[in-house]
Amino acid sequence: MQYEFTNGRILHLVQGDITQVPVDAISNAANAALRGGGGVDGAIHRAGGEAIMAELDVIRAEQGGCPTGSAVATTAGRLPATYVFHAVGPIYSGAKRDAEMLASCYRRCLELADERQVKRISFPSISTGVYGYPLDEAAPIAVGTVADWLANRETSVEEAIFVLFDRRTLEAYERALKARVRN
Numbered sequence: 001m002q003y004e005f006t007n008g009r010i011l012h013l014v015q016g017d018i019t020q021v022p023v024d025a026i027s028n029a030a031n032a033a034l035r036g037g038g039g040v041d042g043a044i045h046r047a048g049g050e051a052i053m054a055e056l057d058v059i060r061a062e063q064g065g066c067p068t069g070s071a072v073a074t075t076a077g078r079l080p081a082t083y084v085f086h087a088v089g090p091i092y093s094g095a096k097r098d099a100e101m102l103a104s105c106y107r108r109c110l111e112l113a114d115e116r117q118v119k120r121i122s123f124p125s126i127s128t129g130v131y132g133y134p135l136d137e138a139a140p141i142a143v144g145t146v147a148d149w150l151a152n153r154e155t156s157v158e159e160a161i162f163v164l165f166d167r168r169t170l171e172a173y174e175r176a177l178k179a180r181v182r183n
């Protein structure tokens, strides 16, 4: 599913493996220690190679990691992209702050994109795997935050692509995008 805003920018929802979709910047669902892990994080490090972790080692030494709700940028190694933005979503707790942290990590990726003049950026469904964020709560936040940015901001981003790993996740994001464009 694809939606074109009146300013010509595009929001795309596809099912697939984010490491296979060529873009300028791939967003990752990382952890605050930036130490790599399973899920999409594991897939990104496996496909991108050691250059990514080597840069994260430097960032970790300098900054001690990345706070929840934020993101850091590295090279993309062998991935079909120039950058990876390692976003740290919240571990779901049911608190109100979860939603703020989730929106904030998407926004931080978009800021990193603007700083680098990124035109095409991809996102996974941050926090809805190991971090346990209920899909039907996370999808409207993810779609809404990125849609607001594309519709209302001065931004370098011309196309944002959610690359969703399974059908259930794609369908939740499609429901969220349909609800958003109805309003």
Ligand code: AR6
Binding pocket: 016, 017, 018, 019, 029, 030, 031, 036, 037, 038, 039, 040, 041, 042, 043, 089, 124, 125, 126, 127, 128, 129, 130, 131, 132, 133, 163, 164, 165, 166, 169
């Ligand atoms: N492409 C796109 N999406 C994927 C891929 C892929 N190759 N692989 C998995 N997903 P998760 P989180 C989906 O658990 O909940 C890691 O260990 C997956 O189906 O990867 O933010 C980190 O190091 C789900 O829909 O991320 C952290 O410790 C979505 O990506 C922790 O997990 C997110 O699931 C972060 O947990």
